[in-house]
Amino acid sequence: MAGDSWKLGAVELAAAIAGKKISCRQAAADALARIEALEPGLKALMRSCGDEALSRAAALDERLARGGQLGPLGGVPVVLKDNLCWAGHVTSCSSKILESYEAPYTATVVERLLAADAVVVGQSNMDEFAMGSSTENSAFQTTRNPWDVSRAPGGSSGGSAAAVAAGYAPLALGSDTGGSIRQPAGFCGIVGMKPTYGSVSRYGLVAFSSSLDQIGPLTRSVADAALFFQTIAGHDAKDSTSAKWQPGDVLSTVRAADVRGKRFGVPREYFIEGMEKPVEAAVRAAIARFKNLGGEIVEISLPHSGYAVAVYYIVATAECSSNLARYDGVHYGLSSREAGDLVGLYSRTRRAGFGAEVKRRIMLGTYALSAGYYDAYYLKALKVRALVKRDFDRAFEKCDYVLGPTSPTVPFKLGERIDDPLAMYLSDIFTISTNLAGLPGVSVPCAMVDGLPVGMQVIGRDFDDAGVLAAAAAFEKTADLAGRVAPAKAEVA
Amino acid sequence: MAEYEAVIGLEVHVQLNTKSKLFCGCSTAFGAEANTQTCPVCLGLPGVLPVLNRAAFEKSVRAALALDCEIAPFTKFDRKNYYYPDLPKNYQISQYDLPLSRNGRLAFEVAGHEKSVRIRRAHLEEDAGKLLHEDPRGSGRSLVDLNRTGTPLLEIVTEPDLSSAEEAVAYLMALKQLLKYVDVSDCEMQEGSMRCEPNVSVRPKGAKELGVKTEIKNLNSFRNVAAAIEYEIERHIKLLEAGQRVRQETMLWDADRGATAPMRSKEEAQDYRYFPEPDLPPFTMTAEETGRLRATLPELPAARRARFETALGLDAYSAGVLTAERPVADWYESVLSAGAPAPEAAKWVINDCLREREDRKLDFADFPVKPAELAALIGLVEKKTINPTIARQKLLPAMFETKRGAAELVKELGLAQVTDAGAISAAVEAAIAKNPKALADYRGGKAEAVMFLVGQVMRETKGKANAGAVRELLEKRLAELK
Numbered sequence: 001m002a003g004d005s006w007k008l009g010a011v012e013l014a015a016a017i018a019g020k021k022i023s024c025r026q027a028a029a030d031a032l033a034r035i036e037a038l039e040p041g042l043k044a045l046m047r048s049c050g051d052e053a054l055s056r057a058a059a060l061d062e063r064l065a066r067g068g069q070l071g072p073l074g075g076v077p078v079v080l081k082d083n084l085c086w087a088g089h090v091t092s093c094s095s096k097i098l099e100s101y102e103a104p105y106t107a108t109v110v111e112r113l114l115a116a117d118a119v120v121v122g123q124s125n126m127d128e129f130a131m132g133s134s135t136e137n138s139a140f141q142t143t144r145n146p147w148d149v150s151r152a153p154g155g156s157s158g159g160s161a162a163a164v165a166a167g168y169a170p171l172a173l174g175s176d177t178g179g180s181i182r183q184p185a186g187f188c189g190i191v192g193m194k195p196t197y198g199s200v201s202r203y204g205l206v207a208f209s210s211s212l213d214q215i216g217p218l219t220r221s222v223a224d225a226a227l228f229f230q231t232i233a234g235h236d237a238k239d240s241t242s243a244k245w246q247p248g249d250v251l252s253t254v255r256a257a258d259v260r261g262k263r264f265g266v267p268r269e270y271f272i273e274g275m276e277k278p279v280e281a282a283v284r285a286a287i288a289r290f291k292n293l294g295g296e297i298v299e300i301s302l303p304h305s306g307y308a309v310a311v312y313y314i315v316a317t318a319e320c321s322s323n324l325a326r327y328d329g330v331h332y333g334l335s336s337r338e339a340g341d342l343v344g345l346y347s348r349t350r351r352a353g354f355g356a357e358v359k360r361r362i363m364l365g366t367y368a369l370s371a372g373y374y375d376a377y378y379l380k381a382l383k384v385r386a387l388v389k390r391d392f393d394r395a396f397e398k399c400d401y402v403l404g405p406t407s408p409t410v411p412f413k414l415g416e417r418i419d420d421p422l423a424m425y426l427s428d429i430f431t432i433s434t435n436l437a438g439l440p441g442v443s444v445p446c447a448m449v450d451g452l453p454v455g456m457q458v459i460g461r462d463f464d465d466a467g468v469l470a471a472a473a474a475f476e477k478t479a480d481l482a483g484r485v486a487p488a489k490a491e492v493a
Numbered sequence: 494m495a496e497y498e499a500v501i502g503l504e505v506h507v508q509l510n511t512k513s514k515l516f517c518g519c520s521t522a523f524g525a526e527a528n529t530q531t532c533p534v535c536l537g538l539p540g541v542l543p544v545l546n547r548a549a550f551e552k553s554v555r556a557a558l559a560l561d562c563e564i565a566p567f568t569k570f571d572r573k574n575y576y577y578p579d580l581p582k583n584y585q586i587s588q589y590d591l592p593l594s595r596n597g598r599l600a601f602e603v604a605g606h607e608k609s610v611r612i613r614r615a616h617l618e619e620d621a622g623k624l625l626h627e628d629p630r631g632s633g634r635s636l637v638d639l640n641r642t643g644t645p646l647l648e649i650v651t652e653p654d655l656s657s658a659e660e661a662v663a664y665l666m667a668l669k670q671l672l673k674y675v676d677v678s679d680c681e682m683q684e685g686s687m688r689c690e691p692n693v694s695v696r697p698k699g700a701k702e703l704g705v706k707t708e709i710k711n712l713n714s715f716r717n718v719a720a721a722i723e724y725e726i727e728r729h730i731k732l733l734e735a736g737q738r739v740r741q742e743t744m745l746w747d748a749d750r751g752a753t754a755p756m757r758s759k760e761e762a763q764d765y766r767y768f769p770e771p772d773l774p775p776f777t778m779t780a781e782e783t784g785r786l787r788a789t790l791p792e793l794p795a796a797r798r799a800r801f802e803t804a805l806g807l808d809a810y811s812a813g814v815l816t817a818e819r820p821v822a823d824w825y826e827s828v829l830s831a832g833a834p835a836p837e838a839a840k841w842v843i844n845d846c847l848r849e850r851e852d853r854k855l856d857f858a859d860f861p862v863k864p865a866e867l868a869a870l871i872g873l874v875e876k877k878t879i880n881p882t883i884a885r886q887k888l889l890p891a892m893f894e895t896k897r898g899a900a901e902l903v904k905e906l907g908l909a910q911v912t913d914a915g916a917i918s919a920a921v922e923a924a925i926a927k928n929p930k931a932l933a934d935y936r937g938g939k940a941e942a943v944m945f946l947v948g949q950v951m952r953e954t955k956g957k958a959n960a961g962a963v964r965e966l967l968e969k970r971l972a973e974l975k
Contacts (some may be wrong), residue, residue: 091539203541319771321766322584322768374768
């Protein structure tokens with residue numbers, strides 16, 4: 001096992017460590033060796049934290065040697081998306097404006113996984129401030145898809161997805177505002193979960209769009225996602241939007257995975273013009289398998305789906321225009337302090353600190369909230385958002401889960417869409433509605449098309465996160481795609 | 494010259510006297526070293542989230558109830574977006590279209606008549622920090638102190654119901670009295686815990702249409718509020734008289750020059766881009782919760798003043814003075830509870846205790862003389878154990894000095910009134926014998942001679958004799974000698 005422990009899932013690895021079949025230090029060293037070998041080709045991480053990981057692992061081993069116990073993630077390597085604050089560490093959001101910003105406090109989710117004795121091995125690359133669907137909007141580097149390094153890993157949590165797919169760690173945290181966990185999980189052939197809004201604390205997640213952001217796991221199996229989710233979820237008094245709710249034993253629910261008698265809704269709006277035919281065929285075939293599992297397939301309609309992208313790009317940009325106002329060069333982060341007045345300091349700092357996509361969204365959002373436009377854009381968007389939510393409420397009268405594709409395409413080539421924001425925005429067409437409605441959604445690998453992964457999405461009712469994971473797990477057993485590590489061939493096309 | 498009338502509305506911000514800030518646990522204490530009362534949340538660092546201080550919300554509701562406002566059953570926070578270095582998030586969490594309360598009123602007296610002002614709304618928001626444009630260490634740079642950032646502010650907006658500077662100040666004083674009564678704010682304009690931005694317009698007397706208004710900022714005392722309003726009224730009238738128009742703009746008061754000047758228009762051309770604060774879910778106030786908070790309100794100053802007049806039989810002036818501040822009224826009522834008669838106790842509190850408070854810089858919340866001891870003093874005077882002059886000049890000061898009881902001090906200092914007829918009689922005889930001129934004056938028909946002799950007897954007895962008894966005895970004796 002030594003040397004190969006990076007192949008293990010989190011559940012197995014934690015058990016092996018608890019059973020003293022492998023040490024925490026060995027697990028960390030294996031992960032770090034894997035990172036060292038592949039990172040030059042993949043560029044999934046903003047920074048790895050080798051020394052700290054090894055010394056933390058050694059401390060955990062010592063505790064075990066003294067007869068102590070480890071937490072549920074004891075010794076398991078994890079990767080953090082670089083928008084999660086971790087005291088004493090740079091949290092850059094892959095933006096120049098926070099390039100050397102060191103967080104003075106730790107996000108609740110990071111505290112919880114450290115309390116569960118996980119070992120952080122790296123912080124992952126992302127689209128700047130989580131704005132993007134390919135990780136090409138990082139101010140520093142382009143992450144490559146470990147299944148085909150000429151292709152995008154998806155985004156914005158593309159670094160986390162690539163890291164897990166390539167075996168850097170069995171677990172990574174991502175954040176999902178419109179699909180930023182599920183779409184890269186689909187592109188990288190792994191499991192990605194966007195939990196119910198309010199089930200996981202956002203305290204310490206650098207905000208993009210507060211009413212849509214949610215932190216969730218990226219893993220190579222549904223069971224690992226369940227373990228990770230139950231570790232980080234549950235009420236947090238530091239987040240006023242956090243629900244007074246506890247996840248319970250999600251892992252057991254997932255292990256029992258049984259979908260007999262459950263009704264699975266397939267929205268007719270989710271198989272659209274322009275969808276890649278092999279992707280559509282793969283997802284339809286996957287859906288049919290739920291019938292074999294004892295489920296019932298029902299056709300449903302989500303009539304306002306067509307407006308979701310438009311609504312999203314008003315709500316998310318409006319909120320981000322306000323959330324990102326604090327990066328002004330006055331208090332912390334990049335500061336362009338050459339001579340000049342206050343407005344000059346603001347504009348120079350922000351011009352130099354933000355990339356094109358972030359600027360575009362700040363401008364869009366500022367416009368949508370401006371006097372004279374508020375009613376036509378922001379207020380209208382809020383109303384349509386309520387209709388999107390109502391579509392799901394009605395659908396869940398007819399079914400227990402909604403199934404559909406995660407993305408309309410297989411991973412696209414790097415550079416292919418970066419100059420066409422509208423085409424890029426459509427990457428998230430199937431995932432955005434879930435954020436608008438606050439619902440839990442999981443992307444689970446359902447097929448390989450020409451050597452490239454295709455993901456299927458399972459969406460459930462509010463706070464039925466365990467049910468969504470169980471449905472995904474039931475499917476996972478039929479697909480023989482779980483636990484695979486991508487080849488991550490380092491040659492660049 | 495046409496006659497004009499002024500139309501004035503006031504926007505007042507008061508800092509709530511909560512221990513901690515509105516959205517984090519930092520202290521709100523005034524005067525700490527710069528930037529020592531901060532945390533990631535009030536510094537607006539990346540990733541932080543606000544959590545509402547329930548005590549601040551409840552204080553706001555109590556203030557709104559005291560102002561007779563309707564409490565919204567459903568309320569929310571909004572973001573007010575603008576860039577300024579004292580606002581680290583570059584947005585202020587405030588309330589826009591669904592404030593926690595609306596439609597109140599405050600009645601007060603001004604120049605002998607009752608005035609009632611409608612309150613448009615009262616809402617809760619966070620305060621900004623402070624900019625120091627001159628670095629005391631002489632770096633030539635501006636400095637930012639974020640200790641105040643996130644302190645809860647209640648914004649109270651009136652309808653334009655006021656018509657003079659005098660009324661505006663009377664309103665502010667009534668508001669301050671009320672908010673101190675309900676223990677919501679200290680309302681110290683100098684410390685910035687009460688801030689006032691009047692808006693002023695004028696129109697020909699009796700006109701229906703409102704004139705163009707200007708808003709005045711930078712007022713740090715009631716006196717400046719009055720002076721600035723008067724200045725603006727004059728300025729508007731002069732413009733109108735000259736056939737010019739008033740520009741709608743924000744004026745800054747310059748207390749040194751005693752004049753207003755327009756703020757740079759760049760600073761006021763703001764589009765705040767309000768939108769609902771996504772980090773704080775809207776919340777509801779049930780009638781039960783409102784009722785529970787209403788039950789915590791003390792008797793308000795107007796009602797208390799009326800009761801002091803009707804139930805206690807005090808004159809309007811005394812009732813006003815005694816109810817001006819809640820600790821004074823509370824202390825006074827404790828004196829009554831200890832058995833003192835209301836009018837007599839009122840005199841002692843107003844004439845003596847309030848003066849002692851001034852002279853000795855005391856606080857009624859921790860007064861060295863306990864209410865029961867003042868009641869005891871009043872009882873000793875009533876029973877003629879001591880005379881009122883001795884009580885006022887010797888006993889009460891001794892009580893302030895020593896914090897000891899009245900009866901104990903009377904005994905110890907030998908202040909008891911001399912009522913022994915023999916002793917008084919001897920003193921009378923001695924006084925007449927020592928002052929033959931007074932006797933001669935008396936005989937010559939000068940009535941003042943009696944008062945002179947009374948004084949001599951009182952001096953002889955160190956003031957402890959009963960002055961009435963002395964006079965009676967003297968007159969009797971002088972008549973015999975005539």
